[in-house]
Each structure stands twice: as structure tokens, then as C-alpha cells.
Amino acid sequence: MQVGIDQIGFYTPNKYVDMLDLAHARGVEPNKYLIGIGQSKMSVADQSQDAVSMGINATLSYINKVDLEQVGLLIMGTESGVDQSKSASLFVKSALKLPPEVRTFEIKEACFGMTAGIMVARDYVRLHPEHSAIVIGSDIARYGLKTGGEVTQGAGSVSVLIKANPRILALTSGHSAYSADINDFWRPNNSAVALVDGKYSTEVYLDFFQRTFQAYKSKQKMTTADFTAILYHLPFVKMGLKANRLAVAEQDAKTKKRLEENFTASTLYSKQVGNIYTASLYLGLLSLLENGTLSAADTIGLFSYGSGAMGEFYAGKVMANYEQALNKVADEKMIARRQQLTIADYEQIFKQALQLPADNIELSSDEAPGYWYFAGTKNHVRQYQRK
Known part of the structure; x- marks a missing residue:
């Protein structure tokens, strides 16, 4: 029996900074970023996007193709967790309306978290071939303004469905x-x-x-x-x-x-x-x-x-025929839809996103209709809404 990736979804926030603009603002030779680092743009998450909302949005791109009654496991790998105790995956599970019987938890080991989740999901499906598993990696990379790591920031999420007889990639032993x-x-x-x-x-x-x-x-x-x-x-x-x-x-x-x-x-x-x-x-x-x-x-x-x-x-x-399980046009549109930020706007959004909004203050989102976002806290409980 083959087990592996049957679906894959992707989400990145709707704003970006051009590395050429950042290089000029930081007084750096542009090729240091464009060639020396190898980056041309980086996505920027505002205060209304976090690991949870991005994970929901990445999974939404394929969830309508999934038999939710067969999903037995949901794992989220992240180092951008939103709570020191409660798993980010529980917020995702609620938004996706997965059955209450689904086992769900969060894994943290820096950038290895999603891979750890995939390994657990692979072994789970091998033992329970009638079930599938959703594994999400979702993170916002932040190093600080005008730091050496600033050029290596970004934001986004990838979600995969692990199941028997996969359509995209069979994981080998x-x-x-x-x-x-x-x-x-x-x-x-x-x-x-x-x-x-x-x-x-x-x-x-x-x-x-x-x-x-x-x-x-x-x-x-x-x-x-x-x-x-x-x-x-x-x-x-x-x-x-x-x-x-x-x-x-x-x-x-x-x-x-x-x-x-x-x-x-x-x-x-x-x-x-x-x-x-x-x-x-x-x-x-x-x-x-x-x-x-x-x-x-x-x-x-x-x-x-x-x-x-x-x-x-x-x-x-x-x-x-793995191509039939992909949607290249949608993924390219996801990247192309983003709005370019000035460096001043980027710095303002960056600083604001580091702060948790005051309790009982509802946040809005400039995302397109249909996407989920973090709407603030109500009595210190995080709220997520669909635009």
C-alpha cells in the first residue's frame, strides 16, 4: 500500500516588499539581496494574519475535495504559535468544521515541524488506511527591522492531505x-x-x-x-x-x-x-x-x-497524472495578487504586527472575500472570522 501526499494547498498574505526597494532603503548593493541571498520579494503579514488564519486558508484551497468523515488526524507544524498551551490546530479544526473525533495537535521544532507532522501522519495512515490526515506548516519569519536577517523574512502556509493511494507523491520507506x-x-x-x-x-x-x-x-x-x-x-x-x-x-x-x-x-x-x-x-x-x-x-x-x-x-x-491534483493557475494568482508596499508602510505594518491588539477590539482585514483572518481577542479568547 502506498501512502503519501494526495492534495497540497498554499496561502501567502496579500502584501509584499520588493528586495530592490529594501536594498536601497538599507543602503545595500541590490545584488547582495537578489543574488547573494537569492530573494526578489518577501510576503508581509499584517496584524490580521497569523499562523492559524494562514493555515486555514492554505487548507481551504482543497478541502472541498476531501471526505471529511475520513479525516482522522490534523497536525500543525509551526514556530509561530498563538498560545503557550492550546494547539493552533484546534482553531483550524473548528474553522474547517472537521468531525470532533479528529485527533489534533501542534508540533514545534523550528523549521522541522511540518516534516515531523508528515512522518506521524504517514505512519498513522499506514495503520489506519481508511483514514486520511491533514498536515499544515504555517509561519511568519521575523528577525526585526534593519537586522542582518531582515532580508530572509516571509509569511505563508502549505497544507497537505496524507492518504493511501495518493495522487501526487508516494512516500518511500x-x-x-x-x-x-x-x-x-x-x-x-x-x-x-x-x-x-x-x-x-x-x-x-x-x-x-x-x-x-x-x-x-x-x-x-x-x-x-x-x-x-x-x-x-x-x-x-x-x-x-x-x-x-x-x-x-x-x-x-x-x-x-x-x-x-x-x-x-x-x-x-x-x-x-x-x-x-x-x-x-x-x-x-x-x-x-x-x-x-x-x-x-x-x-x-x-x-x-x-x-x-x-x-x-x-x-x-x-x-x-499528478498534475491533475494541482492548480498552478490558482497558485500563481495567489502570488501575483499581492500589493507592493512602500518601505515606510512595511515598517509600520511590521511594528504593529508585533503587538497583540487590545482585548475586545475587533480587527478588520483587507483580504479578498472568502479568506479567514484573525479578528482580535474577546475576553482574551482569540477570534477568527471569514471575510
Whole structure:
């Protein structure tokens, strides 16, 4: 029995900053951002969008194709949680009107959370093939204005349906994991923005990739040439590019060309959206599926990394006619619909979004009708509404 991704949904807020504008405002040579980091735009979440609302919106794009009575599990991976106790997934479950019997919880391990959720969901469906599972990655990456990490911010969510006999990607058996207690990136409870040692984090990321990639190939008796594409967690595009260069080193010309071209296809959406933490790897998967060159049974490798740190490499095989389960036009419209912000407007929205609105003050949203948003708190209880 094959188990894997049957549906995939995507959402990003309706505002963005152009990296050219940001570079000029910060007195930086534009190519440092455009080439050195590899980003062209980044989505910006205002006070009315958070991990919950974005997760709801990403799932809405396919929920009408799902038999809700078969859903047995809902997991949300996020490091942008809205409560120290209550799972963000419970708010999502309520908005989606999932049955009360659905088991639901939240997973946190930096950017690894969604992958952890997918691994749990895969094993759950293998034991309960009559059920499906929804796994959401949803995050807002914030490092602060005029900081070194500012250019690697972003906001968005990816949601997947895991089930037996999937239509998009069948997850293969086996994985390679590696973890260590280190401090390359973290966000203390008293901080609304993350702290990061950028150079050290890049070194650890590349080290974890090499460890897990080599271990996976050894365990599965595979070579690099067996992969049609290799995907990476993309906190920014240049980070993944460095890992891909390690992967294609010493490969034959055909393998190198294939992996480089499919890597480029996997970065097209991330270049425009920015860092979405737990969902970044899966935004890359969506971008590859909709823009790459793939055939049935092609093997896609996936490297997931969460600072602190946890790394894992696993793989999946592309299903025949997978394109029919995607909606490239809608995903491209999602990105194209965004309004460009001036740097002054971006800075104002950024500062406002760091503050929790006063209790019993209702927020409004400038999103299009049909999207969910955070409407403030009522008696200290978070409220979510559909526009």
C-alpha cells in the first residue's frame, strides 16, 4: 500500500516588499539581496494574519475535495504559535468544521515541524488506511527591522492531505535523521523576533545535509544519480543552492544538469514569498511540481532542517497524472495578487504586527472575500472570522 501526499494547498498574505526597494532603503548593493541571498520579494503579514488564519486558508484551497468523515488526524507544524498551551490546530479544526473525533495537535521544532507532522501522519495512515490526515506548516519569519536577517523574512502556509493511494507523491520507506543541541537560531519566550547566528546556522545546515544525505543513500543503496530532484528547506534560496552544489559535485554532466534545473524550478515560489519556516521545504515541492520536469515514478529527495537542530532526509515517488491534483493557475494568482508596499508602510505594518491588539477590539482585514483572518481577542479568547 502506498501512502503519501494526495492534495497540497498554499496561502501567502496579500502584501509584499520588493528586495530592490529594501536594498536601497538599507543602503545595500541590490545584488547582495537578489543574488547573494537569492530573494526578489518577501510576503508581509499584517496584524490580521497569523499562523492559524494562514493555515486555514492554505487548507481551504482543497478541502472541498476531501471526505471529511475520513479525516482522522490534523497536525500543525509551526514556530509561530498563538498560545503557550492550546494547539493552533484546534482553531483550524473548528474553522474547517472537521468531525470532533479528529485527533489534533501542534508540533514545534523550528523549521522541522511540518516534516515531523508528515512522518506521524504517514505512519498513522499506514495503520489506519481508511483514514486520511491533514498536515499544515504555517509561519511568519521575523528577525526585526534593519537586522542582518531582515532580508530572509516571509509569511505563508502549505497544507497537505496524507492518504493511501495518493495522487501526487508516494512516500518511500526509510529516512535518515540527525540531531544535536546547538544554538544557531532560537526565539526566547520574551522575544517577538528570532535570534540567529547566520554564519553558524549555514554551516550547521550544510553539515546536517551531508550527514543525512550520505546516510540515506547508504541505507537505501542509492546514488545521487537515482534522484530526479533534490529539495531543501529554503530559509533563503542561496542556502539551498549551497547544499545542491554539494549534492551535484563530482556527478556526470547529465545528472548535474537535471538536479540543477529542477532545483531552480523548486525555488521559483520561494524567491517571491520568502522564508516560511516549517513550510519552506514544501513550498519548494509545490514549485517543483508545478514548474519542473517530472515523470511518473521519478524519485524526489527531501532535506528538512530545523535549527536547534534537527535534520532529516527522505524521499517520495511522483505519481502518474499528478498534475491533475494541482492548480498552478490558482497558485500563481495567489502570488501575483499581492500589493507592493512602500518601505515606510512595511515598517509600520511590521511594528504593529508585533503587538497583540487590545482585548475586545475587533480587527478588520483587507483580504479578498472568502479568506479567514484573525479578528482580535474577546475576553482574551482569540477570534477568527471569514471575510
